[in-house]
Amino acid sequence: MEYEAVIGLEVHVELKTASKAFCSCSTAFGAPPNTQVCPVCLGLPGVLPVINRQMVEFGIKTALALNCTIAPVCKFDRKNYYYPDLPKNYQISQYDLPLARDGYLEIEVDGVKKRVGIIRVHMEEDAGKLIHAEEPGADYSLVDYNRAGVPLLEIVSAPDLRSPDEARAYMEKLKAILEYLEVSDCKMQEGSLRCDANVSVRPKGSTAFGTKTEVKNMNSFRALHRALSYEIERQISILERGERVIQETRAWDEQRQVTYSLRSKEEAHDYRYFPEPDLVPLAIGQEWIERVRSTLPELPDARRERLIREYGLPEYDARVITGSKALADYFERTVALFPDAKQVSNWLMGDFLRLLNAKGLEPQEAPVSPESLAELLKLQQEGTISIRIAKEVLEEMFATGRGAREIVEAKGLTQITDVDQLTAIVEKVLATHPKVVEDYRKGKEKALGFLVGQVMKETRGKANPSLVNQLLKERI
Numbered sequence: 001m002e003y004e005a006v007i008g009l010e011v012h013v014e015l016k017t018a019s020k021a022f023c024s025c026s027t028a029f030g031a032p033p034n035t036q037v038c039p040v041c042l043g044l045p046g047v048l049p050v051i052n053r054q055m056v057e058f059g060i061k062t063a064l065a066l067n068c069t070i071a072p073v074c075k076f077d078r079k080n081y082y083y084p085d086l087p088k089n090y091q092i093s094q095y096d097l098p099l100a101r102d103g104y105l106e107i108e109v110d111g112v113k114k115r116v117g118i119i120r121v122h123m124e125e126d127a128g129k130l131i132h133a134e135e136p137g138a139d140y141s142l143v144d145y146n147r148a149g150v151p152l153l154e155i156v157s158a159p160d161l162r163s164p165d166e167a168r169a170y171m172e173k174l175k176a177i178l179e180y181l182e183v184s185d186c187k188m189q190e191g192s193l194r195c196d197a198n199v200s201v202r203p204k205g206s207t208a209f210g211t212k213t214e215v216k217n218m219n220s221f222r223a224l225h226r227a228l229s230y231e232i233e234r235q236i237s238i239l240e241r242g243e244r245v246i247q248e249t250r251a252w253d254e255q256r257q258v259t260y261s262l263r264s265k266e267e268a269h270d271y272r273y274f275p276e277p278d279l280v281p282l283a284i285g286q287e288w289i290e291r292v293r294s295t296l297p298e299l300p301d302a303r304r305e306r307l308i309r310e311y312g313l314p315e316y317d318a319r320v321i322t323g324s325k326a327l328a329d330y331f332e333r334t335v336a337l338f339p340d341a342k343q344v345s346n347w348l349m350g351d352f353l354r355l356l357n358a359k360g361l362e363p364q365e366a367p368v369s370p371e372s373l374a375e376l377l378k379l380q381q382e383g384t385i386s387i388r389i390a391k392e393v394l395e396e397m398f399a400t401g402r403g404a405r406e407i408v409e410a411k412g413l414t415q416i417t418d419v420d421q422l423t424a425i426v427e428k429v430l431a432t433h434p435k436v437v438e439d440y441r442k443g444k445e446k447a448l449g450f451l452v453g454q455v456m457k458e459t460r461g462k463a464n465p466s467l468v469n470q471l472l473k474e475r476i
């Protein structure tokens with residue numbers, strides 16, 4: 001039988017406010033443990049939380065960008081559970097009256113566009129961080145409450161996704177939007193963007209949903225994709241055996257590349273939600289919403305369309321470039337200095353991204369500035385260096401942070417365009433390969449490529465390829 005997956009994602013985003021959700025402690029990442037805490041976020045008796053205005057504003061901004069309806073009145077609720085990462089033994093969250101509902105975002109997979117529904121966006125506070133001792137025999141865990149109380153948004157998608165590819169496309173788009181809005185750092189490795197994946201399978205063509213499992217603990221898009229693929233296969237083989245999938249929470253094991261059971265539905269928490277008595281309901285007026293709407297920046301879809309319009313970029317290029325705000329910024333800054341937009345996008349999508357990924361860097365962290373890249377492209381365009389040398393120079397720029405011209409001059413990489421000098425090398429190559437020359441004369445076109453290659457080798461890539469071609473043809 002053919003099966004179809006049904007996937008819905010719950011995404012938690014840490015907001016980059018300066019202070020925590022309900023107190024004035026700093027949210028800065030990486031401070032020594034338990035230095036950014038106070039009686040409010042530690043939940044000591046008698047303290048009162050105060051709603052962080054910036055958190056609400058970031059929430060409105062995000063909800064608007066996701067095409068949601070902002071609730072005229074929302075409220076906070078206590079989600080009760082006992083765990084060492086939660087100093088108050090409850091988390092302030094939102095339950096039946098969330099900040100916003102009923103939005104969508106658009107994804108595209110294999111050329112097919114699709115709207116993915118957003119069921120709700122709500123505000124809540126983060127828990128602390130537990131560090132479990134890993135040495136053999138260790139029986140303790142360390143607790144850091146710096147993160148306890150940091151504002152989060154939970155963004156819950158409708159069960160509209162049908163494959164791991166669609167799930168990844170959704171996450172990529174959501175991350176891009178959040179980055180464009182500048183409401184979060186969106187670093188999955190640092191935990192500022194986290195995703196729980198709900199997944200079920202059903203016979204293709206069926207309209208009813210199957211029993212879902214919820215998978216946690218993926219800390220990259222790749223892990224999300226793999227965990228979903230694994231979980232879909234696991235569920236299909238259960239159904240194929242004539243058995244039933246049980247509703248449970250599972251975790252992704254990155255080491256073993258499998259999911260394993262954490263707890264079943266019977267063991268699920270009863271959170272005993274009730275309205276947070278220390279906070280008044282929050283009424284968000286239309287003026288506030290409109291004011292925030294007027295500050296919305298250009299979002300990825302709009303920017304993609306503009307890059308196509310303004311620079312004549314192919315749709316594919318525009319999609320890749322605008323997939324990250326930093327990359328799109330980088331592109332536009334480079335094109336301002338080197339107006340051949342397609343060249344710039346080729347370099348960015350090719351060698352630039354490859355070198356960045358190899359170093360695990362984001363575009364804004366690139367050791368090569370747009371000014372430097374533009375300088376390199378100019379050197380190549382004016383013929384000072386060949387494309388092959390340009391690629392080498394870019395690697396060197398990444399490795400050392402030095403400028404293009406500086407490297408070209410220091411290493412004597414300037415392209416050889418001197419006819420006499422090249423002619424000598426061409427003659428030498430022709431003399432060493434009489435058989436290849438013969439082949440070419442007999443009509444074997446490819447033979448010329450070999451000879452060009454030999455000249456490039458002799459000159460360590462510095463010969464001007466079109467001049468070499470011309471000189472070879474003149475002589476054969």
Ligand SMILES: Nc1ncnc2c1ncn2[C@@H]1O[C@H](COP(=O)(O)OP(=O)(O)OP(=O)(O)O)[C@@H](O)[C@H]1O
Nearest residue numbers: 006007008009010157158159198199200209210212
């Ligand atoms: N049959 C199903 N198959 C796959 N996904 C589903 C199915 N039914 C619901 N979902 C998805 O599961 C998610 C449910 O999230 P929601 O936050 O509403 O509830 P929850 O997981 O019970 O709560 P919690 O926040 O405590 O984890 C949504 O993203 C929804 O799209």
Ligand SMILES: [Mg+2]
Nearest residue numbers: 010011154156
């Ligand atoms: Mg949820």
Ligand SMILES: [Mg+2]
Nearest residue numbers: 010196198214
């Ligand atoms: Mg859930």
